Amino acid sequence: MARKTGSHSDITGPRVRAAALRLFARDGFAAVSMRQIAAEVGVQAGALYLYTPDKQALLFDLLKAHMDDVLSHWAAEPKGSGPQEALEAFVRFHIRFSLTRAEAVFLSYMELRNLTADHFAKIEALRRAYEDQLEAILEEGQASGAFAVPDTKLATMAIIAMLTGVNTWYREGGRLSRDRVEQIYQDMVRSAVQA
Amino acid sequence: MARKTGSHSDITGPRVRAAALRLFARDGFAAVSMRQIAAEVGVQAGALYLYTPDKQALLFDLLKAHMDDVLSHWAAEPKGSGPQEALEAFVRFHIRFSLTRAEAVFLSYMELRNLTADHFAKIEALRRAYEDQLEAILEEGQASGAFAVPDTKLATMAIIAMLTGVNTWYREGGRLSRDRVEQIYQDMVRSAVQA
DNA sequence: CTTGGAATTGAACGCGCGTGCAGATACCAC
DNA sequence: GTGGTATCTGCACGCGCGTTCAATTCCAAG
CATH class of the missing domain: 1.10.10.60 (Homeodomain-like)
Structure with missing residues (x-):
């Protein structure tokens, strides 16, 4: 082998x-x-x-593969029509994908500091690209009057932090099903950005 | 010495x-x-x-001291009257305190896994106690009809994750002042839980 | 100036680390 | 079978690790 x-x-x-x-x-x-x-x-x-x-390249490979994975799966995700549906799709996708790839998600924000400067820059760029996907949705909603967020960049960071946080407490077979969790977060996010 | x-x-x-x-x-x-x-x-x-x-005890001391610090400072914080004002106080406090203690906050959620089982249990209990402070506010608001959250435990985790996330991107002298960031997060949190 | 305990050094301990490499082994085409 | 190449072992290298401790230095009280 x-x-x-x-x-x-x-x-x-x-x-x-x-x-x-x-x-x-x-x-x-x-x-x-x-x-x-x-x-x-x-x-x-x-x-x-x-x-x-070497060991360091092994880490980079894992993080790089994960970020590519995130981006390509999101690209393939049906987004519905309009910013409201796209936002719902994003919330659902992020929670679901994070939970099914818990280890990789965890690694990707815990071990960034163990990358060399240029490896770090590459991962950081991919992460930024993913965040930009959400920000674009918020901007579109803002422009169409569907959303009212004071600052799309800030809202982007807030929403992603909130969603990724699910990984820290969610356990299979716990009090709430994954579907229920997705639904509740959808509601919270929607009311946080709604005009 | x-x-x-x-x-x-x-x-x-x-x-x-x-x-x-x-x-x-x-x-x-x-x-x-x-x-x-x-x-x-x-x-x-x-x-x-x-x-x-030993080295491990050094880490524990740092985390323990930080958690005690958080809890005692929150206890001394003026909460206003009623759940709405208390929630505002919590958001302001959490962001401000996290930013002024960035290193300790970072350590406290990055290095938990390097604690022995009993040390971990102690830190975990303190973290839970802090989360319970927020959850109590949400429950009170829920009971009084001021808030409408589908699940107070989930909302607690969502809000804390969102607030702590500020630490990952906020930089002194950046585009937004700390006061402005606090204000924006206040608005997002308020509309996310408002009845 | 002496003295005694507190504070610190400096060397040592065994150990596991990331990595390299010569040689052994497994496997496939002929 | 035989040859060759892809795969893997086993050992070695130098190094830094957490921790211990006898010896030394520091400093205040008498």
């Missing part, structure tokens, strides 16, 4: 990625050793270097 | 705490060595053990 001859530029081995994601999310990047990741895969530490040039 | 004879039960040296807080917040608990903290204080690594039994 390893990639074809030499180059590290193609896709990191799926089993290595899965193990690294799980361990990084659970214990933090700095606290996880290459030997632990290797053990999780069932391999010796040296073999990991067939899949990644 | 060190405490009196033997016991570690009293207050960790202020300079050690300050250095540890700054470094932990910047690089993460796992990535900071006792030697780095010592260097920041201007002392050899061994001397730190006059102030703390």
Whole structure:
């Protein structure tokens, strides 16, 4: 099990990625050793270097893949017509996607500081691109008179923080179903921005 | 410079705490060595053990002190009369306090996983106590008909996540003043919960 | 000036880290 | 089978880690 001859530029081995994601999310990047990741895969530490040039690149690959994942799934999401429906779609999508990718979401805002400057810049740009998707919806609603937000940038940050926060407390099989949670957040967001 | 004879039960040296807080917040608990903290204080690594039994306790002390700080300052905050004013007070307080204690706030939700189980339980209880302060306001407003939230627990988590999020983007001297940010968040929160 | 305890140093301990690499092994085309 | 190449092991390297502790320095009280 390893990639074809030499180059590290193609896709990191799926089993290595899965193990690294799980361990990084659970214990933090700095606290996880290459030997632990290797053990999780069932391999010796040296073999990991067939899949990644170093530990840091492994983290970057995970974050990059996650951000690409978020953006491409949102692009494929049906947005309905008009800003109100688009906002509802965004809220539903963000909560649902975050919950199904909890580990990657967690990693993506916990381990940014362990990236090198240029890796950080790349991830940051993708995150910004995602935020811009929401801000565009708010601006459109503002222009059409459907929404009344004092500052679209601020509202964007507020809404995303609020939605991502779901990950910190939601547990499968808890008091509220995922659908119910989505619905309640929809209502709160709608009334917060409504004209 | 060190405490009196033997016991570690009293207050960790202020300079050690300050250095540890700054470094932990910047690089993460796992990535900071006792030697780095010592260097920041201007002392050899061994001397730190006059102030703390171990590295882990140093982290706990910082988080515990921060949570006590939050709770006591909120307790001393004027709340006005009635749930609407209390909610406004909470929003203003949370944003202002978080911004003036940015490093401690950051640490308190980034490094929970580096605590032992019992240390974690203690911090968690304090965090819960703080959240309960907000939830009590929402419940009172709900009972009096001033607010209409579908679920006070959820609204509590949503509001706190939204407010704490300010820390991730707010920078002194940026586009918006702290007062303006507080005001905008007040408006968004109010309209999100208003009956 | 002496003295005794508090404060600090500096060296040491065993350990695990990220990474590299020579050699062993597994697997596939012929 | 045989050859070759993709895959992986096993060990090594230098290093910094958290923590301990005997020895030293500092400083105030007598």
